[in-house]
């Protein structure tokens with residue numbers, strides 16, 4: 278096992294009506310920026326619950342944070358937060374709103390052009406405190422220090438990470454997810470699944486506990502995901518998916534093990550250029566990436582097949598083929614398509630993705646830094 282230092286400071290308030298516990302976690306006398314997306318919270322009652330929660334606080338609302346939040350929109354919220362001397366951000370929505378809140382939190386105090394935080398690794402030295410009410414289990418953003426922001430004008434979708442933007446608390450009420458459209462249920466399960474894979478499917482470092490944490494989350498998603506599609510108002514199913522998605526990317530399972538975020542980095546370009554949903558990009562890239570990297574990932578691919586999909590072939594090549602197919606089948610079962618052609622993309626898209634990766638310096642991806650632009654091309658050709 279590799280060395281690590283691990284702390285997760287986000288307090289999870291999990292369960293029905295747990296929003297009632299959040300009030301005491303918001304700093305007294307703070308002016309609150311209430312941040313949300315395109316308005317789904319006004320249709321499903323969450324907006325009213327938040328207004329109740331914030332009763333007595335001075336509140337400024339900022340709505341319209343898009344899916345795949347844009348720099349162009351968020352920078353307006355940064356100006357507003359400065360004008361209003363905001364002291365606390367409450368992000369209410371899916372990963373996009375939470376990520377947007379994190380960027381605002383970091384940009385308000387940033388000395389210089391905030392774009393540097395994303396594009397040049399500009400150091401975040403201080404940030405506004407932030408809490409969140411999560412409405413879409415998928416990204417793990419509610420309990421990590423990551424944020425991904427898109428600059429529309431340059432078609433760049435870039436991440437940054439800072440412990441200073443990690444939410445102080447996250448309200449996880451499974452009932453808040455009942456109103457999700459089917460497509461977002463599917464997206465969430467696939468995204469969480471791939472988060473686990475990117476921290477698991479590398480090479481063995483004798484870390485059996487991390488492996489079993491990861492396999493437990495994968496098994497739960499494989500079991501519960503289809504149930505959520507079949508019976509969307511089942512509280513227990515929604516609760517199990519919500520907790521799985523948080524555990525998938527709150528840092529725990531990735532401690533002391535190698536990681537490979539190449540599927541995400543390639544996928545981000547497909548969203549930046551062609552506006553595919555985040556999870557759609559992952560469902561396209563991962564099966565082909567597993568195929569191209571099958572030798573380097575052989576041990577873990579075999580283990581994934583055995584422990585998560587109960588595949589037990591004596592021939593290694595067959596074991597690996599069947600495991601990759603099982604992952605692809607699971608995405609299709611969750612109604613997320615796995616081929617570029619399913620999204621009307623052809624070979625010309627591959628050139629565009631490769632050009633963008635090069636522009637963003639993403640030319641040595643994977644746990645061995647051996648996924649170069651030639652390999653990316655091979656991966657995407659297989660996914661056509």
Ligand code: NZQ
Pocket residue numbers: 313314315316317318321342343344345346370371372373374376412413414415416417418421423424425453454455456457458461464465468526541555
């Ligand atoms: O805009 P609103 O009205 O809120 O509607 C949203 C949006 O249209 C809707 N929605 C959310 N909760 C709902 C709901 N509709 C009905 N009922 C509810 N309860 O769902 C749509 C998608 O929301 P979004 O927040 O974009 O989805 P998701 O949570 O999948 O977030 C995706 C973003 O997170 C980034 C992705 O790249 C993408 O930009 N990621 C962030 C990560 C992190 N911070 O650690 C890691 C991930 O890998 C990912 O990259």
Ligand code: ZN
Pocket residue numbers: 416468469472541555
């Ligand atoms: Zn993701």
